[in-house]
Amino acid sequence: MKCKGFLFDLDGTLVDSLAVVERAWKNWGKRHGIAPEEVLGFIHGKQAITSLRHFMSGASAKEIQQEFIALEKLEAEDIDSVVALPSAVELLSQLDELEISWAIVTSGSLPVASARHAAAGLPAPAAFVTAECVERGKPEPDAYLLGAQLLDLEPEECVVVEDAAAGILSGLASGSHVIAVNAPADSPRLEDVDMVLSSLEELIISKNPDGSVNVHRKH
CATH class of the missing domain: 1.10.150 (DNA polymerase; domain 1)
Structure with a gap:
């Protein structure tokens, strides 16, 4: 991919x-x-x-x-127990090092999302789409369409990474590629996503000379 x-x-x-x-x-x-x-x-x-x-x-x-x-x-x-998931910080830091654009697109409000982002010690995204930014939330595609727009990319040039059924549907509706991570097995349209992972640790990213990005799954 x-x-x-x-x-x-x-x-x-x-x-x-x-x-x-x-x-x-x-x-x-x-x-x-x-x-x-x-x-x-x-x-x-x-x-x-x-x-x-x-x-x-x-x-x-x-x-x-x-x-x-x-x-x-x-x-x-209530952020005492909020932590970064395995490999999240490392993956985002790698994207920054490779100068690959990325955004956070969440259903949470700005105060809640900002508090959890900070508590987990994540790097700063190029764009942060929160509930206040769109009229229609997930599973509608609006949030992911806005995320792509803020990165100055077409939706089909982006990969949505999601764990929840509503978010997976949102990503698919936006026309983006979708990676499901630790998603419920009964999530609708799970068969339509590009990749199903149990953890971000399985994701391998590399950048091509033309600026495009290869996305692989560890075998």
């Missing part, structure tokens, strides 16, 4: 924030009388506001916004 740039999801792809995310949402569900499995079965890979609108369908916009502000504050402050 050849490309010119990378578009990385953040949570579950570059950083391990699962405990933080699930703790916050389980507690939220408990307060609202919603079973944890129902909440966790919906939220992953989606914007928080999308999940709140789903579970609070009868509430006013003001009530939903108040819940969002409270949840965002909680998640932005």
